Amino acid sequence: MEKIKYYFKTFLLVELLKGLALTGRYMFARKITVQFPEEKTPQGYRFRGLHALRRYANGEERCIGCKLCEAVCPALAIKIEVAERDDGTRRTTQYDIDLTKCIFCGFCEESCPVDAIVETRIFEYHGEKKGDLYYTKPMLLAVGDKYEAQIAQDRADDAKYR
Amino acid sequence: MMELLLSLEQAGQNLLGVFWLPLWTLVKIMVIVGPLMGAVAYLTLAERKVIGWMQIRIGPNRVGPLGLLQPLADGLKLLMKEIIIPAGSNKFLFVLGPVIALMPALAAWAVVPFNAELVLSNANAGLLYILAMTSLGVYGVIIAGWASNSKYAFLGALRSAAQIVSYEIAMGFALVCVLMAAQSMNLGDIVHGQQGRYGALNWYFIPLFPMFLVYFISGVAEANRAPFDVAEGESEIVAGFHVEYSGMAFALFFLAEYANMILIAFLTSIMFLGGWLSPVPFLPDSIVWIFAKVFFVLFLFLWFRATFPRYRYDQLMRLGWKVFIPLSIVWVVVVGAWMQTPLWVW
Amino acid sequence: MNFLDIVFYVFAAITVFAAMGVITSRNPVNAALFLVLAFCSSAGIWMLLEAEFLAIVLVLVYVGAVMVLFLFVVMMLDINLVRLREGFWRWFPFGAGLAGLMVFEMIYVLGARQTSDTVHAIVHPADYSNTKELGRLLYTDYVYPFELAAVLLLVAMVAAIALTLRRRAGVKTQNISEQVQVQAGDRVRIVKQMSAEGTGSATRK
Numbered sequence: 001m002e003k004i005k006y007y008f009k010t011f012l013l014v015e016l017l018k019g020l021a022l023t024g025r026y027m028f029a030r031k032i033t034v035q036f037p038e039e040k041t042p043q044g045y046r047f048r049g050l051h052a053l054r055r056y057a058n059g060e061e062r063c064i065g066c067k068l069c070e071a072v073c074p075a076l077a078i079k080i081e082v083a084e085r086d087d088g089t090r091r092t093t094q095y096d097i098d099l100t101k102c103i104f105c106g107f108c109e110e111s112c113p114v115d116a117i118v119e120t121r122i123f124e125y126h127g128e129k130k131g132d133l134y135y136t137k138p139m140l141l142a143v144g145d146k147y148e149a150q151i152a153q154d155r156a157d158d159a160k161y162r
Numbered sequence: 163m164m165e166l167l168l169s170l171e172q173a174g175q176n177l178l179g180v181f182w183l184p185l186w187t188l189v190k191i192m193v194i195v196g197p198l199m200g201a202v203a204y205l206t207l208a209e210r211k212v213i214g215w216m217q218i219r220i221g222p223n224r225v226g227p228l229g230l231l232q233p234l235a236d237g238l239k240l241l242m243k244e245i246i247i248p249a250g251s252n253k254f255l256f257v258l259g260p261v262i263a264l265m266p267a268l269a270a271w272a273v274v275p276f277n278a279e280l281v282l283s284n285a286n287a288g289l290l291y292i293l294a295m296t297s298l299g300v301y302g303v304i305i306a307g308w309a310s311n312s313k314y315a316f317l318g319a320l321r322s323a324a325q326i327v328s329y330e331i332a333m334g335f336a337l338v339c340v341l342m343a344a345q346s347m348n349l350g351d352i353v354h355g356q357q358g359r360y361g362a363l364n365w366y367f368i369p370l371f372p373m374f375l376v377y378f379i380s381g382v383a384e385a386n387r388a389p390f391d392v393a394e395g396e397s398e399i400v401a402g403f404h405v406e407y408s409g410m411a412f413a414l415f416f417l418a419e420y421a422n423m424i425l426i427a428f429l430t431s432i433m434f435l436g437g438w439l440s441p442v443p444f445l446p447d448s449i450v451w452i453f454a455k456v457f458f459v460l461f462l463f464l465w466f467r468a469t470f471p472r473y474r475y476d477q478l479m480r481l482g483w484k485v486f487i488p489l490s491i492v493w494v495v496v497v498g499a500w501m502q503t504p505l506w507v508w
Numbered sequence: 509m510n511f512l513d514i515v516f517y518v519f520a521a522i523t524v525f526a527a528m529g530v531i532t533s534r535n536p537v538n539a540a541l542f543l544v545l546a547f548c549s550s551a552g553i554w555m556l557l558e559a560e561f562l563a564i565v566l567v568l569v570y571v572g573a574v575m576v577l578f579l580f581v582v583m584m585l586d587i588n589l590v591r592l593r594e595g596f597w598r599w600f601p602f603g604a605g606l607a608g609l610m611v612f613e614m615i616y617v618l619g620a621r622q623t624s625d626t627v628h629a630i631v632h633p634a635d636y637s638n639t640k641e642l643g644r645l646l647y648t649d650y651v652y653p654f655e656l657a658a659v660l661l662l663v664a665m666v667a668a669i670a671l672t673l674r675r676r677a678g679v680k681t682q683n684i685s686e687q688v689q690v691q692a693g694d695r696v697r698i699v700k701q702m703s704a705e706g707t708g709s710a711t712r713k
Contacts, residue, residue: 006691013375016470023216023469033220183511255541286637290564297572301544304576308537308583320580327576347639480684 043121045154048106050122051097051135052144052151054115061141062116065092069108069117077101078108095137115155120147190282194271202420203233209464216468243409248311251406255309260407260414263302267421270295274428275350277438277449289337289347292429293330296384300326302418303386307403318402321392321475328482329383329390335490336377339370339497340433353437362441367434369500372493374434376486378459381426383482386419387463389470390478397472423463424456431455516556522549536582540575547571561639 009015034041054062065082081094108117120143127133135143144151174182207222207229214221222229247253273288275281285291300323307319341347343366344355358364367374383390394402404415431437431452438452473481500506526549529542547570554563646654 006689019469020465023465026218027212027215029218031215031220032218035220035223285560287560287564287639290561290568290639294564294567294572297568300572300576304579304583305541308579316583320583323576323580327573330572476682476684477688480688484685 045157047121047123047154048104048109048119050099050120050125050143051102051108051140052118052120052147053095053137053140054118054144054148054151055141061091062114063092063095064114064116065090066113068111068113072107072111074105074107075101075103077103092137095140097135097140099133099135118144118151118155120151121154122147187282191272194282195268198268198271198421198424199417201424202417203237205420205424205460206236206416207233208460209467212461212464213468216465237413240410240413245409245411246406248406250311252309252311255305256406257411259302259306259309260404260411260418261302262305263299263418264414264421265302266295266298267418267425269298270425273349274425275353275432275437276452277447278350278354280449281350284348284350287347288349289341289352292349293334293337296333296422296425297326297330299384299418299422302415303403306407306415310403310406312406314400314405315403318392318394318405322386322403325390325392325475325478325482326384326386328479329380329486332376332482332486332490333380333384335487335494336370336373336380337433338494339373339490340366342494342497342501343370349432349437353432353439356436357439357447359443361439361443362436365434365436365439369506370434370493370497372489374430376490376493377434378426378430378462380482380486381430382463382466383478385422385426385463387423388467389473391472392475392478423460427456427459427463428452430459435459512556516553519549519552519556523553536585537579540579540582543578544571544575547575559638561642 056062065080067080067082070078070080077098079094079096079098080092082090083093085091104119106119109119112118117140122143171186174186178185210232211221211229222232225231225235247256270292272283273281273285273291275284303322303326304319307315307317307322310316340352344352346352346355356365386394392402394404404412407415435455436451437455438447438449440447440451523546526542526546530539530546533539533542547566551563551566551571554560554566
């Protein structure tokens, strides 16, 4: 009896019809597409997007050139050169991030002892030429300057979980 | 309208003499192929939309209102792209491949009737002609796969060739049942054979229901559509036989695939769903019906693609050889015996 | 010279060109494709003779099926041209003799008909169906030869399968029908698990 039932089910393509019914139902379901430039999904304060170098409130750059981020970077995307500045402090002369190598793991941010290198919420950036996505120190500092308020707010929100 | 056409034909005959016939035929071909290409373009859009809806997305909606200009944008993009001919390929055959793929998909339209009068060639052996033309489609795949000088393309071509040849047999037997029922190979006569007092109940999909399924599923396989798209197999052999193609040469394969889909949809409607006949007796027969039926069958193609996972290759061959071919041979005998009894009312 | 004549000469020229291509091209795949072209254009010529059934069946069977399988095999062969040519001159006289014989036979058979007056085909009425005519002949006058040929083909097919089908012991293969017949119930067992807040012990259904 089971067998006969099985053969009927096979030849009448019952399982296929079930599948078709399922997709047919979904055709009229409410669509969940987020239409990107006009609509955006909410972001968390831990979002890891474009990198930025931060400054202190007095305008002094935070980075002290410890190279921890360079050491921890799994994609070898960071390159740092360090020299002593005229006032005797240790500062970077070069701080480059190759965003085509970067995997946005956030390790640089975690490793930084002075919260200098951070990842911002920005993900809508692009490059039109080869090399456009090779961010140098002034570019990273510019990003930091532009979005400092948001960056500081995100750090503050996250602080209580650390 | 008819008189205008007749007088035009007369005038042309007088003006051009011998050359009138080829020229006039060419014009008629353009009248069929032009809208067909338009339909192909919008079928791609319909496919993306329908599959999008079934995956609770909204599909393309950026180019033009509701994304209606998307096919034009796609076509333009493909036209602009460079056609790269791979090193070590056979250049002549590489270019010929897509042309051969598209040619039979268009040539088969010569005998497809749209209603009782509207047909390019009212050939007596129309059914055979269609079978022959669809069987040529496999050459595009084989030639493209072989001339590309690439193993993925070659593997895709071999898989597809074996698949198409196997399913053609079942398809042929299914059509043998139709021609037995209609006692004619003329597609127009086949539709007339389905005419009757009971509308949809007179159509051949009722007495030939297993063959209807066999034909349609083989048609899906013949057009290399999901779930039988092992030739393309984008997730296993990176698009198979056309992996080396780019630009318009690539687009030709897609034109061929969608033109084949529309052709199979038309043939299914003509052979099993009564063509331009009305499904209910109180409405008049009209060309609208055939388009409605074709629309429905095409929707099934898209629906299948959104629903079923791809067949594994050996299971696909089993389905063709061990299920469809025996089933269709048995049904030929059944129909033959059935037609000798008074129980045959179609 | 009317339109049909032009069509005939075009098809004939293509056929001859393709036939030459079959025997002259070095690549076996090219040769097979030339053969396909030759079949197609001869189908065109048959069409001109109102033998539409034969023409279409030529395309359907030879081009659509036989040549596809042929190409299949030829594409996968690794053909060494040098070894193929080894015995060419040794067998040349034999081959040339055979070719001469065939040419003579063709001239004899076709030449006789060319000279007679019945060369022009009978003009048929518009509703004439070559297919129907052929079918009637095959199943009345020639039914025994026809059935005999069918049985012969069947025997050949069974023989070919019997010769090539080998069942070796100890080979692991997939049994596809077994795989296809698997149902969800054979592979998945749904277990009802109580939550941890309940009795603490899971019960199985």
